[in-house]
Amino acid sequence: MNIYDEFKKVKNASLTLMHLKSEKKDNVLKKIADLIDKSREKIKSENQKDIENGKRLGLNKALIDRLLLNDKRIDSMISGVMDIVAQDDPVGMIDRGFKRPNGLKIYKVRVPIGVIGIIYESRPNVTVDAAALCLKSGNASILRGGKEALNSNRILGDIIKEALVSEGLDDNLVYILEDPERKYIMDMLKAKDYIDLIIPRGGEGLIKFVTENSFIPVVKHDKGVxxxxxxxxxxxxxxxxxxxxxxxxxxxxxxxxxxxxxxxxxxxxxxxxxxxxxxxxxxxxxxxxxxxxxxxxxxxxxxxxxxxxxxxxxxxxxxxxxxxxxxxxxxxxxxxxxxxxxxxxxxxxxxxxxxxxxxxxxxxxxxxTDGAEFGLGAEIGISTQKLHCRGPMGAYDLTTTKYIVYGDGHIRE
Incomplete structure (x- = not known):
C-alpha cells in the first residue's frame, strides 16, 4: 500500500472535524465507551494473545504488566473516555481578548492542531486514550502501536471506527497503522504534508529515534528518573x-x-x-x-x-x-x-x-503525575519538555491558538 495515500485521507478528514460541534464529538466518545463495555470479553481474548506472545518473546514482568487489559483496566479506559466527555471542549476557548486604541478587537482563540501522529509501545489503552483526546480536541489521529500489542490495538481500533461510522463520521479520523514494519515509523516522521505533530510514547530508544529523525515537530516524554x-x-x-x-x-x-x-x-x-x-x-x-x-x-x-x-x-x-x-x-x-x-x-x-x-x-x-489523577480524564502522554506544553497532556494541550481580529473598515496608515 502507498501509506501516504492513507495519510492524505486522514488529513482531508481532519478538515471536517475542525468544525464539529461539541455534542457530536461527545456522542462519538460515549459510543466508544459503550462499545468497549459491550466488547470486553473479545478485548480480553485478543489481549491474551498479546500476553502469550509477549511471554514467548521474553518480555519482562513490567512490560507484560503494561500489556495487560483486565476488567479493571477496561473499566479505567471507559471511565477515562467518560471523563473526557465531561470536560469542556477546548476548541473555541478564548485565551485572551483585548481592544486596541484604533478600535480593532483581537482575540486569541484555541483551535485544533490538525493531524496528530502517536507512536507508542506496549500499553494498548493508549489507543483509546489517544483517539478520545484527539477527537475531543478536534484533531484526527494516526496511531502506530507496538507489535507486542498488535491484537489488542486492532480490536480497539475496530471499536473506535465503528463508533465513528455509527455517528455518520469518516472513519479515517482515527487511523490505526496495524502493520508492525518499522519502516512505517520513518514514513510517519517524514509525512510533514499530512501530519502536524508527532508524539512518541515508549522507551528511551524510541524517543531518541523519533526526536533525531522527525521532519515534524515532536512533543516528547523522556525517561522518568x-x-x-x-x-x-x-x-x-x-x-x-x-x-x-x-x-x-x-x-x-x-x-x-x-x-x-x-x-x-x-x-x-x-x-x-x-x-x-x-x-x-x-x-x-x-x-x-x-x-x-x-x-x-x-x-x-x-x-x-x-x-x-x-x-x-x-x-x-x-x-x-x-x-x-x-x-x-x-x-x-x-x-x-x-x-x-x-x-x-x-x-x-x-x-x-x-x-x-x-x-x-x-x-x-x-x-x-497522570492525566486521570490530574482530572484530565486520560493523557496523550507526559511532556517533559517546555514547548508547547509540559506535564500530563489532555485535550487542552492538543490545541494551538490563532488570532481572530474584528475590524470596521480598518486600514493601516
Missing part, C-alpha cells in the same frame, strides 16, 4: 508511606520513584525503617557510602543516579542539605516528577521554585 527527597523537617510517618508508595505501587511506570534522597539529620532514624518496608516488597536497594554505613545494601554507581529502572530497584543517597538535594535532582532528573517530604514551609517553597520538572510535589507521591 523521579526523586523523592526526605527533608530534615519531614514527618517520618508520612515520609515512609510516600517513599514506599512512590517505588512499589507500580514500579514499571514513568512516574515511579527511581532515587530516594535523605537529609543526613534523619538518615539514621528512617533508613532502617525504610529498608524493612522495602524488603517486604522485594526492592533491591543501592546506596552511597553514607547509606551503607547505616544499612547493609549494594553500592550505587554513577550509572545508578541516571537510571530509569522501571523495576523494584531503588538508588538511595544521603545529602548534607536541601541545596545538595536540589542540585542532585536538577543534574540527574529527567524533568518529570519530583517530590519533597517536609513540614517546613520555607523549604517546601524553595524546592518548588528551584526544581526543574514538569510536576513538583510537597508531601505526596510522584505516582500522581
Amino acid at each position: 523521579c526523586h523523592t527527597y526526605i527533608d530534615k523537617d519531614a514527618d517520618l510517618e508520612k515520609a515512609v508511606k510516600i517513599a514506599v508508595n512512590a517505588k512499589v505501587q507500580r514500579p514499571g511506570v514513568c512516574n515511579a520513584m527511581e532515587t530516594l534522597l535523605i537529609h543526613k539529620d534523619v538518615a539514621d532514624e528512617i533508613l532502617p525503617r525504610l529498608k524493612k518496608e522495602y524488603d517486604r516488597f522485594g526492592v533491591e536497594l543501592r546506596g552511597c557510602e553514607k547509606v551503607r554505613n547505616i544499612i547493609d545494601i549494594n553500592i550505587a554507581t554513577e550509572e545508578d543516579w541516571e537510571a530509569e529502572y522501571l523495576d523494584l530497584i531503588l538508588s538511595v543517597k544521603v545529602v548534607e542539605s536541601d541545596e545538595e538535594a536540589i542540585e542532585h535532582i536538577n543534574k540527574y532528573g529527567s524533568s518529570h516528577s519530583e517530590s519533597i517530604v517536609t513540614e517546613n514551609y520555607t523549604t517546601a517553597q524553595k524546592f518548588l521554585e528551584s526544581v526543574d520538572a514538569a510536576a513538583v510535589y510537597v508531601n505526596a507521591s510522584t505516582r500522581f
